[in-house]
Amino acid sequence: MKRYAPPKPAPLPEDYDEFYATLTPAEKELDTLAKEMLASSYFIQWSHMYLKWSKAKADSKANADSKANADSKANADSKANAS
Numbered sequence: 823m824k825r826y827a828p829p830k831p832a833p834l835p836e837d838y839d840e841f842y843a844t845l846t847p848a849e850k851e852l853d854t855l856a857k858e859m860l861a862s863s864y865f866i867q868w869s870h871m872y873l874k875w876s877k878a879k880a881d882s883k884a885n886a887d888s889k890a891n892a893d894s895k896a897n898a899d900s901k902a903n904a905s
Contacts, residue, residue, distance in 0.1 A: 829862040838866065841875050 835841070845853065849871060856864045868870050 831857065831862055832865045835867045835872070837876075837879075840870060841866075844875060845871070 842850065842853070850851070853866070856869075867876075
């Protein structure tokens with residue numbers, strides 16, 4: 823007779839360490855509790871905390887990219903006008 827082995831925990835996203843570093847102590851405790859209580863049913867990438875953080879990260883990256891593009895275009899325009 824085979825012995826019961828609980829399922830493995832859900833895989834963590836690649837940027838989990840970066841996400842975890844931004845959590846408050848209460849949120850860290852909540853994350854730990856969810857991992858313990860829900861085990862393989864807990865997918866951090868589906869949690870409200872992670873989704874909110876991920877969206878903010880994507881928005882800040884998009885803003886930084888658009889600002890960099892605008893700056894490079896302004897520099898190119900000023901060089902063209904100087905010529």
